[in-house]
Structure formats: structure tokens, C-alpha cells
Amino acid sequence: MVIGTLKQAVSQSVQEMLEEVMGRRREPAEFRVEPPSLLEHGDYSTNAAMVLAKELRMPPMRLAERLAVKLRENGLAGGLIRQVEAVPPGFVNFRLDWKKWAEEEGQAPADPAQPEKIIVEHTSINPNKSAHIGHLRNAVIGDTLVRLLRRTGCIVEVHNYIDDLGNQLADTVVGLLHTGLRGEHARFGDFCWDAYAWVNREYAARPALEEERTKVLHALEEGQSALSWLGLLTAEKIVREQLQEMKRFGIGYDLLVWESSIVKRGFWKAAFGLLQQTEAFRKVKEGAQAGCWVLQPAGETQEEAEGDSADAGYQAAKVLVRSNGILTYTAKDIAYHLWKFGLLSEDFHYAAFDGEVSTTHGAGEQEGVFGRADRVINVIDYRQAYPQAVVKQSLEALGYPEQAGRLHHVSYGVVSLSPAAARELGVDTSDGRASYAMSGRQGVGIRAADLLQRMQGVIGQERGEREGLPAEEIAAAAIRYYLLRFHLATEVVFDLKQATELTGNTGVYVLYAYARAASLLAKAAEDSVDEGASARPGVFPEVPEPAEHALLRQLSLWEDTLRTAAAELAPHQICTYAYELGARFNTFYSALPIRSAGEEQRRFRLWLTRRFKMTMGEALEVLGLPAPERL
Known part of the structure; x- marks a missing residue:
């Protein structure tokens, strides 16, 4: 990791400068190391001297010059830096020894620390109709985060939460029982798409249907009647179709968690008992929410909640049990997250689902291989920010602030x-x-x-x-x-x-760049004179051509981009990197002769092509895209 290595070298030199000026060594304030916008300014640059100048009230150029001297005295980041210079108004620019980088990149020792286990929950589509592109955005983001975290050494368990007790499934069941819809549909989920829309239009004209929805909801939660079996069969059929849809996009799961399993296995009963021991959880005695069990907002006293603004003091997401005894989604989510972190003694029973994924199942076997996460990541759109905050608040109220701090909501904009x-x-x-x-x-x-x-x-x-x-x-x-x-x-x-565009910043563009490199290397291998040029770089040019230089620098950013995207849970950064890498390679390919170049240039440029192919292949894998030899 070039930026990591440079930051470490700069930090050490700054600490020594602080010791000289202030008489003690300490960690410096946050500074940046990044590529300058223009190649002529160097390969990387740091603003550390300007950050330090504000603190020490000294001229930034003077500090930049001193920092450059310190870096030379300290070995130029183990020889990775070929040249360092201070430039106005106080930047320090670096030019790398690219042969040194090529020899050492990817050879860093593995992190000896025990990898953390992360549960990533994504997709979690209501099992009442076919998936649309908004659902697909969730699944694609979640799957890419899984690939990204695994690539950086984490143990990742992937969950798909199936809300088989919710209003949406109840609506579809009511629609199936009463609709007169006919016509050809490719899948059951497509028919349910139309039935769900039909019943929601009918509710306004036929209030009795809304009463039947309540009846279906009770039946689903009780789970012992023909009506509940109809709901289960509908949900299972649609989930199987949704899994097949996602598989076509390269998306898979380790565990399907059915909401009904949370209730049947007593998770909510256990969570309810724990919450009752806290001051934040109570039953409302009067007002519009009389009879509801609610989670009291942090910082709000019971007296404030029961005052004149009692009705306004509770948003719907804070209600965990409605006055009619039906649990809200958030209540079951709290119980589910206690289990995710291994904070409940209860566990699910598990069975195979279509042979490729496990599922919670009442008649399955109990094998404690799932859950017990160090960190939990939920991919849910921004509209669910408040319910996610309630789950975090419940963990804090129950005395689990560390787990609350390790619960992350990856929020995204809707489609x-x-x-x-x-x-x-x-x-x-x-x-x-x-x-x-x-x-x-x-x-x-x-x-x-x-x-x-x-x-x-x-x-x-x-x-x-x-x-x-x-x-x-x-x-x-x-x-x-x-x-x-x-x-x-x-x-x-x-x-x-x-x-559906195929040019510009598109998936087809990055696939084409990879396939172009694969084709070039295949043709080079067929050449009558095969020097093994793509295996080793041979002689590095003393001054690379601009197109070579730009490609080298982009390649050097890969590991840092990977780590930053994983730390910030930002998969779009990998897309940006892959597009820019493809653009640099296409410019290199178009601007310079490769197979027809002189012996030394040919060997170096074929090695650079192979290095591009390897790096782009890793980026494509993280993005869940294929790496085609031909497109």
C-alpha cells in the first residue's frame, strides 16, 4: 500500500520535527497523502507541512523543506521514494522508484490479528412479489460489500431477512384470495405483483378487505391455520424466484432468516423480558397509543412522554408491540440483532434451502454455526434510518454499548x-x-x-x-x-x-479494457520471439513515457483504494478506480507500440499489460463482474 507506506514515513519524520521544536514526540494532526492532479507535480504529494504550520505558527515552506530533509535522512520510505522536493505554498512532492514498487507491491506480510466476523444483511425483499430495480440496487451494494470485506481478510456471513409476517405479504394473500385477475405471467411473483397492486387499489372501495388483512396478519403470526399455510407457501415460492433472480447477477447468501422463526423460537419473548428490566421500555397507559409497548427516546423522561405531548412524543417506529398484541417490524429486528451479536441463549434451527443456502426452519437441526458476530452491517435505504437508530438505542438501553457501536447502517438513496x-x-x-x-x-x-x-x-x-x-x-x-x-x-x-449505454463510464467499458489486455497478451505469447516478456518487467525505463507513467501510478493506488473502500463501506470507489484504470490502459494501448516495440520496451510494456490485467481482474472480482478473455 503506497499511501500507507508514505504516510507512515511522513508521520515518523513529523514526529521527529515536533520533538525538535517542542521537546516531545507525539502523533501529528491528520494530514493527506494523495496523487497530485498533474503528473509533472510528482507521483504523490502531502500537505503535512501546511497542517503543521498552523499548529506551530511557522512558515509552511520552511517546514516543508525541513520535512523533505528528514525524509531523506530516514531513508526515503525504505527506498520507495526516488526524489522528494518541497514546493510552494508548502507541499512536499514525491517521485517513486517504480522498480522498487514493482518488486515489493503485494509482498507485505499478512495481518497476524484474528480476523473479525461480520454479518452483512442485504436484499431482504418482502416475499410478496417479484423484485424491482430498487431491490436490485440494495442487493448489488450488499454483495459488493461482502466481496470487498472478504478481499480485505474479514470473515463474512451473508443474511437475507425474509419478512413473512408483514403487511405486504398479508396484502398479497388477500389479493390472491379475492382478485379476478387473469392473463399470462412468466412467474408467480409477477402475478403477485399485479395482485398486490390490485388489492391496494381495492382497499379504498372495500373496507372489509382491510379487516381481512388484519385477520391474515394474526393468522401469519399464529402460524397454525390454513390461512397461515397459504401465506407460507406464497412466501416460499416467491423467495425461490427471488433467489434465482439474484443468482443471475452473481448474488448469493449464507442464511435466510425468516421473521416467523424469530417469533416461534422465542427470540422476542427473551428480548421482551430483557427490555422490561430497563427504564426505556414501558407500556403506554393513555392517549392514542394506549396499550402499546414503546421504547422511550434517549434523554426523554417518562413524565415528559406522558405530558401534554404524549401522543406526539412517539413516532411509529418506537412502538414495539401494538395495542392489539401484534409485534412491529422493529420489535423483531431488536430480537434478531441480539441474536446476531450472540447475546441471546436461544438459537435457530437450520435446514438446507434449494441446496445452496441455509435457512432458519422449525423442523431443522440446531447447529450453532451462524451468528455471534463481531460487527453487523445492514444495507437498507435511507428511509429506514430511524428504525435502525431504534435498534441501536435498544442495544444501548440493554447495556450493550460496544455492540451498538459496531452496528452499522449502510444507507443509500432510493431508485x-x-x-x-x-x-x-x-x-x-x-x-x-x-x-x-x-x-x-x-x-x-x-x-x-x-x-x-x-x-x-x-x-x-x-x-x-x-x-x-x-x-x-x-x-x-x-x-x-x-x-x-x-x-x-x-x-x-x-x-x-x-x-443500457455501452460506452463511457459503464460496465461494458471496463470489461472491454480487460479483454483487450487479455487479447494482447495472448497474441504476444503466439509471437515467434517469446521472451517471457509479460512475466517480468526487465529494465525499467529511467523516464517512463507519460502513458506508462499514468498507468503505473493508477496501478499503485489499488491496494489503498481497496482498504479505503472497505473502511468507508463505499463500493462506488471501486467503480471509480476501475473506470480510471481502464481509461489509463486504453490510452497506453493507443499511444504506444507494444508488440512491435524494441526488445526492452516490449518486455516492459507487456509486463505492464499483465500487471494491469491482474489488477483489473481483482477489481472486477470485487465488483462481482466477470473477467472475460474475449468479449
Whole structure:
């Protein structure tokens, strides 16, 4: 890790400077080491002297010059730095010894520390209809985080939470019992998509249907009637279809956790007993929430809650048990998270589900191989921030502040539709809004399977050569990349035309760059003069060509990018890196002769191509994209 090595060397030199000025050595204030925007300014640069200047009230250039001297005295980061210079207004620029970097990169000793176990929960689609592109964004983000964390040495257990006791499943069951819908549907989940939208339209005209939903909810939670079996069979069938959908995008799971299992195994009963021992959990005696068990907000006294603003003092997410005895989603989530951290004595029973994933199951075997995490990561959109905060608050109230601190909500912006996409689905866009929300209740959205089929058609029309990677795999890769490349906080305004583009910052672009390198290396191996040029760099050029230099520097950023993206739980950073790496390679490929170059240049450039192929392959693996020898 180049940046890590440079930061360590700069930190040591700054500490020595502080000792000389202040008479004691200590950790310096936070400073940056990063590539400057222009190659002529060096390979990397640090603002450490300017940070130090504010503290010591000394001229930054004077400190920068002193820091450059210190770095030379201390061996130039073990010889990694070839040249160091101080430049106005106080930066210190580094030029690397690229041969030294090539010899040492990837040879760092493994971390001897015990790897932490992380539970990542993602996807968690309601089992009441087919998945749409918003669900797919969740799954793609979660799966990429799993790959990223595993690549950096963590033990990761992947959960998919199945809410088989919720309103959405109850709505679908009511719809199946009463709808007169007919027509061809490719899958059961597609039929349920229409039935769910139908019943939500009917509720306004037929209040009796809403009463039946309450009846279904009670039946699902009780789990002993024909109605509950209908709900279970519906959920299981749809979950199997959803798993097959996700598999087409390279997404898998270790454990399906059914909400009904949490209730049946007594998790909530145990959690309820623990919460009753805290001051934060109580039963409301009067007002609109009379009879409800609620979790009192931190810092709010019971007297304040029961005062004039008692009704306003509780948001719906704070209610854990409704007055009719039905548990809220948040109540079961609290119990689930106590189990995730190994804080309950109870455990699930497990069985195989379709042979590839385990599932919680009442008739299964009890083998304590799941749970007991050191850290928990939940991938849920930003609208669920408050319920996630309630789960964290409950852990703190129960006396588990360390576990609360290791519970992370990976929040992301939802996927909405562009006006063009909305119009294609029959939405009235005459109000001129910039985006339109998808709504399962209204049946408005683009199903993931439909998008894959559409993208596959675009790929088939655009590619001239039929050999190589199957069109479906290219299509799935393009969709994954499209949903990943945005910053997590960004609301993705989904546009079909933009999503199916094959040029620019797209999945197809990075796949093509990898395939181009693979083709070049394959042709070099067939050349009559084979020097093994791609295996070793041979003689490094004293002054690399600009295209070589830019590619070298981008390659050197990989390990640091990987660690930063894992630490910040930011998969879009890998997309940005892969796109820039592909762009640097394509410029290198176009600007310089490679197979036809002189002997020394040929050997070095083929080695650089192999290094690119290896690094891009690792980035593609983290992103869940294939690494095609031919596209």
C-alpha cells in the first residue's frame, strides 16, 4: 500500500520535527497523502507541512523543506521514494522508484490479528412479489460489500431477512384470495405483483378487505391455520424466484432468516423480558397509543412522554408491540440483532434451502454455526434510518454499548424513474417532475428480470461478434456496474436509455479494457520471439513515457483504494478506480507500440499489460463482474 507506506514515513519524520521544536514526540494532526492532479507535480504529494504550520505558527515552506530533509535522512520510505522536493505554498512532492514498487507491491506480510466476523444483511425483499430495480440496487451494494470485506481478510456471513409476517405479504394473500385477475405471467411473483397492486387499489372501495388483512396478519403470526399455510407457501415460492433472480447477477447468501422463526423460537419473548428490566421500555397507559409497548427516546423522561405531548412524543417506529398484541417490524429486528451479536441463549434451527443456502426452519437441526458476530452491517435505504437508530438505542438501553457501536447502517438513496421511464410504464408525467417514485402498491416499477432481458437485447444488437462472453452475463455485469457507480447517498434516477449505454463510464467499458489486455497478451505469447516478456518487467525505463507513467501510478493506488473502500463501506470507489484504470490502459494501448516495440520496451510494456490485467481482474472480482478473455 503506497499511501500507507508514505504516510507512515511522513508521520515518523513529523514526529521527529515536533520533538525538535517542542521537546516531545507525539502523533501529528491528520494530514493527506494523495496523487497530485498533474503528473509533472510528482507521483504523490502531502500537505503535512501546511497542517503543521498552523499548529506551530511557522512558515509552511520552511517546514516543508525541513520535512523533505528528514525524509531523506530516514531513508526515503525504505527506498520507495526516488526524489522528494518541497514546493510552494508548502507541499512536499514525491517521485517513486517504480522498480522498487514493482518488486515489493503485494509482498507485505499478512495481518497476524484474528480476523473479525461480520454479518452483512442485504436484499431482504418482502416475499410478496417479484423484485424491482430498487431491490436490485440494495442487493448489488450488499454483495459488493461482502466481496470487498472478504478481499480485505474479514470473515463474512451473508443474511437475507425474509419478512413473512408483514403487511405486504398479508396484502398479497388477500389479493390472491379475492382478485379476478387473469392473463399470462412468466412467474408467480409477477402475478403477485399485479395482485398486490390490485388489492391496494381495492382497499379504498372495500373496507372489509382491510379487516381481512388484519385477520391474515394474526393468522401469519399464529402460524397454525390454513390461512397461515397459504401465506407460507406464497412466501416460499416467491423467495425461490427471488433467489434465482439474484443468482443471475452473481448474488448469493449464507442464511435466510425468516421473521416467523424469530417469533416461534422465542427470540422476542427473551428480548421482551430483557427490555422490561430497563427504564426505556414501558407500556403506554393513555392517549392514542394506549396499550402499546414503546421504547422511550434517549434523554426523554417518562413524565415528559406522558405530558401534554404524549401522543406526539412517539413516532411509529418506537412502538414495539401494538395495542392489539401484534409485534412491529422493529420489535423483531431488536430480537434478531441480539441474536446476531450472540447475546441471546436461544438459537435457530437450520435446514438446507434449494441446496445452496441455509435457512432458519422449525423442523431443522440446531447447529450453532451462524451468528455471534463481531460487527453487523445492514444495507437498507435511507428511509429506514430511524428504525435502525431504534435498534441501536435498544442495544444501548440493554447495556450493550460496544455492540451498538459496531452496528452499522449502510444507507443509500432510493431508485426512482426518469420521466421517460415513467411514461413508458404509463405514469402521468404532465406535472413535469424530474423523477417519479416507484410504488409496489400502484404497480409502478421496472422488474429486475425485465431489465435484464431488455439489456440483453441491447447487447445482442450492438455486438458484432457472437463469440466470447454470453450476452446475459454482459447484461448482468452492465446493470450491476450501473447501480454501483453512484455514491451511496445519491438517488438514482433510472433512465432506460442511460442504463443500457455501452460506452463511457459503464460496465461494458471496463470489461472491454480487460479483454483487450487479455487479447494482447495472448497474441504476444503466439509471437515467434517469446521472451517471457509479460512475466517480468526487465529494465525499467529511467523516464517512463507519460502513458506508462499514468498507468503505473493508477496501478499503485489499488491496494489503498481497496482498504479505503472497505473502511468507508463505499463500493462506488471501486467503480471509480476501475473506470480510471481502464481509461489509463486504453490510452497506453493507443499511444504506444507494444508488440512491435524494441526488445526492452516490449518486455516492459507487456509486463505492464499483465500487471494491469491482474489488477483489473481483482477489481472486477470485487465488483462481482466477470473477467472475460474475449468479449
